[in-house]
Amino acid sequence: MNKKFLLLGSGELGKEFVIAAQRIGQTVIAVDSYAGAPAMQVAHGFEVINMLDGAALDAIVAKHRPDFIVPEIEAIRTERFYDYERQGITVVPSAKAANFTMNRKAIRDLATKELGLRTANYRYATSEATLQQAVSEVGMPCVVKPLMSSSGKGQSTIKSEADIARAWQYAMEGSRGDVVEVIVEAFVNFESEITLLTVTQHQGPTLFCPPIGHRQERGDYQESWQPALVNVTALEEAKMMAGKVTEALGGAGIFGVEFFLAKDGVYFSELSPRPHDTGMVTLAGTQNFNEFELHLRAILGLPISGIHLERAGASAVILAHHTGEQPTFSGLAAIASLPKTDFRLFGKPSTRPYRRMGVALCYDDAGTDIASVVERAKEAAAKVTLD
Numbered sequence: 001m002n003k004k005f006l007l008l009g010s011g012e013l014g015k016e017f018v019i020a021a022q023r024i025g026q027t028v029i030a031v032d033s034y035a036g037a038p039a040m041q042v043a044h045g046f047e048v049i050n051m052l053d054g055a056a057l058d059a060i061v062a063k064h065r066p067d068f069i070v071p072e073i074e075a076i077r078t079e080r081f082y083d084y085e086r087q088g089i090t091v092v093p094s095a096k097a098a099n100f101t102m103n104r105k106a107i108r109d110l111a112t113k114e115l116g117l118r119t120a121n122y123r124y125a126t127s128e129a130t131l132q133q134a135v136s137e138v139g140m141p142c143v144v145k146p147l148m149s150s151s152g153k154g155q156s157t158i159k160s161e162a163d164i165a166r167a168w169q170y171a172m173e174g175s176r177g178d179v180v181e182v183i184v185e186a187f188v189n190f191e192s193e194i195t196l197l198t199v200t201q202h203q204g205p206t207l208f209c210p211p212i213g214h215r216q217e218r219g220d221y222q223e224s225w226q227p228a229l230v231n232v233t234a235l236e237e238a239k240m241m242a243g244k245v246t247e248a249l250g251g252a253g254i255f256g257v258e259f260f261l262a263k264d265g266v267y268f269s270e271l272s273p274r275p276h277d278t279g280m281v282t283l284a285g286t287q288n289f290n291e292f293e294l295h296l297r298a299i300l301g302l303p304i305s306g307i308h309l310e311r312a313g314a315s316a317v318i319l320a321h322h323t324g325e326q327p328t329f330s331g332l333a334a335i336a337s338l339p340k341t342d343f344r345l346f347g348k349p350s351t352r353p354y355r356r357m358g359v360a361l362c363y364d365d366a367g368t369d370i371a372s373v374v375e376r377a378k379e380a381a382a383k384v385t386l387d
């Protein structure tokens, strides 16, 4: 079965998805807003468009007539997806899933109000003045995020009244698309946070991967590890919530469902209806199928006999520090010489401070003290520097 995929977003996650698809003979056209994006380098064809422009999206869908549309980022004119579904194209995992998660509001209201999942207390604000009001209702400290952004862009924590004006300004600078609105969330004093990769299937039960732990800085992930140590009750609660929210969104594919584990229980945070950045740890061979292979199998309706932990693993990001073009990397021999270690360099054509350019991957036998694997991954990532 040779199917045609239109991949909307061509970063590092898309690149691994394309590789998984190519390995079983599928055809992929990779799309992003700039030429030379990572997934374009390994796809059959590519398109450069503004994915928030509905007419531009319509034009490439009409041109390529894909079997599947696979969103890889959030900032897409996802309202158009319902129409593509009516045309008989499968939007992955579903038009609703992509549309509800493009903007933090729809998914948060669905999770809290409709499904009754426990989330941080929250409000919305559309101006500095209404932000002031929202902060007074939610209480401090609180976290402000643009409704449309990812990887922590435009996100900041308000600790005192004096932070409010700056938080609004910063959120507007980090906001994508045409949305002038933020969510204000009470700060959850969590003990740890996890991503529960959840696979929904056309036929067959919803499957859960072993939980992934991660550490974030500036709202972006720095290290992730699998398995995360989570007590049985909390894990069951997270699975129950992930099952509910993915069922409400519909379709087949992998979801990265994010939770905060606090003393008073499990909080649903948000979810990606596609492979998750913290799930790159599965590239360390932690599971029988990595998250990209699972997404592909679920999309194609290929059976997944089960998901098993094969070994312990950790990933640590390799970041840029300056703005520049065509970066070169040093320290590759140093990282390559490390045992039970691998790495990916994404091939992004330009750099900016904190842009994720690669990832170090370490593994060891299942049951190894996971903290030591994370430590090795950090040391491995630190060997690689950008010029």
Ligand SMILES: Nc1ncnc2c1ncn2[C@@H]1O[C@H](COP(=O)(O)OP(=O)(O)OP(=O)(O)O)[C@@H](O)[C@H]1O
Pocket: 120, 143, 145, 149, 150, 151, 152, 153, 155, 185, 186, 187, 188, 189, 190, 193, 216, 219, 220, 221, 258, 269, 270, 277
């Ligand atoms: N209410 C909160 N309380 C405490 N910490 C928070 C809260 N909201 C977010 N954070 C911290 O910021 C991180 C990023 O937040 P969130 O996942 O909402 O941002 P994002 O921009 O959608 O990131 P990504 O797209 O990479 O998942 C979280 O993983 C967590 O560490």
Ligand SMILES: NCC(=O)N[C@@H]1O[C@H](COP(=O)([O-])[O-])[C@@H](O)[C@H]1O
Pocket: 009, 010, 011, 012, 013, 014, 072, 073, 150, 151, 277, 348, 355, 356
């Ligand atoms: N948290 C979401 C996430 O990690 N998304 C991944 O980052 C890429 C954008 O990177 P860029 O901003 O460096 O172009 C996206 O295309 C996706 O692969």
Ligand SMILES: [Mg+2]
Pocket: 258, 270
């Ligand atoms: Mg997140």
